[in-house]
Amino acid sequence: MGKVIAVANQKGGVGKTTTAVNLAASIGAMEKKTLLIDMDPQGNATSGFGVNPYSVESSIYDCIINGKPLEEVVLKTAINYMNIAPSNIDLTGAEIELVPLMARENRLKNAIAPIKDQYEFIFVDCPPSLGLLTLNTLTAADSILIPIQCEYYALEGVSKLLNTIELVKKSLNQMLCIEGVVLTMYDGRTTLAQQVRDEIYKHFQDKVYKSIIPRNVRLSEAPSYGKPVILYDIRSTGAEAYLNLAREVVENAERS
Amino acid sequence: MGKVIAVANQKGGVGKTTTAVNLAASIGAMEKKTLLIDMDPQGNATSGFGVNPYSVESSIYDCIINGKPLEEVVLKTAINYMNIAPSNIDLTGAEIELVPLMARENRLKNAIAPIKDQYEFIFVDCPPSLGLLTLNTLTAADSILIPIQCEYYALEGVSKLLNTIELVKKSLNQMLCIEGVVLTMYDGRTTLAQQVRDEIYKHFQDKVYKSIIPRNVRLSEAPSYGKPVILYDIRSTGAEAYLNLAREVVENAERS
Numbered sequence: 001m002g003k004v005i006a007v008a009n010q011k012g013g014v015g016k017t018t019t020a021v022n023l024a025a026s027i028g029a030m031e032k033k034t035l036l037i038d039m040d041p042q043g044n045a046t047s048g049f050g051v052n053p054y055s056v057e058s059s060i061y062d063c064i065i066n067g068k069p070l071e072e073v074v075l076k077t078a079i080n081y082m083n084i085a086p087s088n089i090d091l092t093g094a095e096i097e098l099v100p101l102m103a104r105e106n107r108l109k110n111a112i113a114p115i116k117d118q119y120e121f122i123f124v125d126c127p128p129s130l131g132l133l134t135l136n137t138l139t140a141a142d143s144i145l146i147p148i149q150c151e152y153y154a155l156e157g158v159s160k161l162l163n164t165i166e167l168v169k170k171s172l173n174q175m176l177c178i179e180g181v182v183l184t185m186y187d188g189r190t191t192l193a194q195q196v197r198d199e200i201y202k203h204f205q206d207k208v209y210k211s212i213i214p215r216n217v218r219l220s221e222a223p224s225y226g227k228p229v230i231l232y233d234i235r236s237t238g239a240e241a242y243l244n245l246a247r248e249v250v251e252n253a254e255r256s
Numbered sequence: 257m258g259k260v261i262a263v264a265n266q267k268g269g270v271g272k273t274t275t276a277v278n279l280a281a282s283i284g285a286m287e288k289k290t291l292l293i294d295m296d297p298q299g300n301a302t303s304g305f306g307v308n309p310y311s312v313e314s315s316i317y318d319c320i321i322n323g324k325p326l327e328e329v330v331l332k333t334a335i336n337y338m339n340i341a342p343s344n345i346d347l348t349g350a351e352i353e354l355v356p357l358m359a360r361e362n363r364l365k366n367a368i369a370p371i372k373d374q375y376e377f378i379f380v381d382c383p384p385s386l387g388l389l390t391l392n393t394l395t396a397a398d399s400i401l402i403p404i405q406c407e408y409y410a411l412e413g414v415s416k417l418l419n420t421i422e423l424v425k426k427s428l429n430q431m432l433c434i435e436g437v438v439l440t441m442y443d444g445r446t447t448l449a450q451q452v453r454d455e456i457y458k459h460f461q462d463k464v465y466k467s468i469i470p471r472n473v474r475l476s477e478a479p480s481y482g483k484p485v486i487l488y489d490i491r492s493t494g495a496e497a498y499l500n501l502a503r504e505v506v507e508n509a510e511r512s
């Protein structure tokens with residue numbers, strides 16, 4: 001039975017897409033059937049696998065707005081056990097188009113239900129906001145994985161994200177819990193990063209993954225080749241960190 | 257007559273807030289009457305000046321939704337010639353609340369009109385999306401200043417931003433033009449940054465500011481002290497870069 005994990009944080013540029021792409025690819029490489037859904041109108045997770053969001057005919061937009069079966073939208077990737085449900089430019093209008101629709105927060109959950117059993121893990125990359133696309137994802141998700149950059153503004157936004165999770169739990173999805181918190185773009189040389197890290201450990205304790213993702217240029221180069229980092233440069237510290245994170249995520253899932 | 261400049265880019269974490277805060281502060285330090293409006297529900301520009309977005313009684317939300325005069329919301333800052341119109345938690349719901357309202361894209365423009373003459377520069381920090389808050393800002397603005405991080409995903413989003421600017425020009429604000437493009441968090445040691453920089457010069461030519469903002473930890477430390485970088489560490493390379501950018505922005509405005 002597939003576990004649906006939202007990769008979300010309304011703060012921009014904290015590594016949501018980089019985490020969703022590389023975690024899904026790493027777990028796929030461990031031969032666990034994995035799906036990555038791109039719910040961000042920017043389509044970065046889509047292009048992170050070499051798929052052009054501008055040329056994709058149908059996308060997750062058609063599933064949540066027109067009820068198209070998710071199975072018809074899913075594409076294969078260069079990783080055998082991993083598929084992607086791409087985003088395209090139509091998704092930009094979805095936040096406003098969803099407002100008057102029936103069961104507007106449940107559209108993604110209903111789209112995933114028929115295929116949930118075909119995968120062990122389903123990751124959903126979210127846009128940098130707490131609008132209807134992210135709410136749809138938090139309603140469909142079993143848990144949320146929170147990438148946090150060790151910077152002041154990123155720390156500030158955490159309490160707001162936690163409030164939103166509580167609101168979703170109360171009225172849309174009682175099951176939602178925190179899968180884990182991953183520190184991203186970590187540069188241990190700065191005191192700011194250490195101070196923010198300590199704050200996050202105090203707040204989230206054992207929910208913080210042992211694997212910390214270091215700042216590594218290979219992670220930001222990989223998307224320009226349309227590849228996850230394990231296909232672009234498996235020896236890099238970025239690839240190693242995401243493989244370690246993938247092992248932790250899988251172990252936690254198998255234990256519970 | 258105040259020049260309204262939107263600081264916008266739907267890509268997250270590219271340095272919009274850091275640019276809006278430090279540019280407004282630097283121009284204020286040049287003794288030009290400056291206003292910074294925080295249109296991002298995250299309230300980072302607000303806390304960048306030491307104001308707590310959770311404790312602010314009235315904010316830009318009251319102006320665009322309830323028609324409260326902007327003058328009643330504006331706060332003084334530690335910089336004499338510079339004021340701020342803060343954001344607060346209410347702004348989170350504004351994107352959805354604006355949908356059914358009359359003249360929903362013109363709410364900010366109408367709020368700014370009565371006080372536009374009191375300032376030489378009015379900067380507006382935008383959230384990382386192309387929703388109604390950003391559309392309100394592009395409708396109210398004379399021009400848009402685009403911070404771009406020299407990374408692949410940030411480059412990918414530029415064509416979408418330019419499309420949106422064209423749409424706004426056609427139907428909401430004929431006057432809107434590009435004020436300039438500023439490269440942020442620049443690390444010249446990586447070939448990726450150089451490649452992306454060259455792409456941006458090719459695309460925007462003389463619209464790209466000569467001042468490039470380097471990656472500088474003092475810029476990310478300053479907000480944790482509630483200060484713009486010129487008050488936190490004026491000798492830093494980050495402060496120097498924003499003072500240079502401020503001079504360019506002022507010179508361009510005085511020339512046209």
Ligand SMILES: Nc1ncnc2c1ncn2[C@@H]1O[C@H](COP(=O)(O)OP(=O)(O)OP(=O)(O)O)[C@@H](O)[C@H]1O
Binds near residue numbers: 017128219408
């Ligand atoms: N560990 C890392 N080391 C170096 N660069 C990184 C790392 N993680 C992410 N990046 C780069 O930083 C930028 C921001 O990351 P990313 O786009 O994944 O964040 P995001 O949270 O998905 O952004 P958005 O809020 O726009 O969706 C990207 O250009 C990415 O390539």
Ligand SMILES: Nc1ncnc2c1ncn2[C@@H]1O[C@H](COP(=O)(O)OP(=O)(O)OP(=O)(O)O)[C@@H](O)[C@H]1O
Binds near residue numbers: 011154267384442470
């Ligand atoms: N030149 C720089 N050097 C080092 N750190 C920087 C620089 N510019 C910005 N930062 C840091 O990078 C992070 C992202 O910057 P910022 O929050 O200004 O981007 P943004 O585009 O406003 O993000 P959002 O999309 O969430 O609104 C912040 O933690 C900020 O402190």
Ligand SMILES: [Mg+2]
Binds near residue numbers: 018126
């Ligand atoms: Mg992303």
Ligand SMILES: [Mg+2]
Binds near residue numbers: 300
């Ligand atoms: Mg910002």
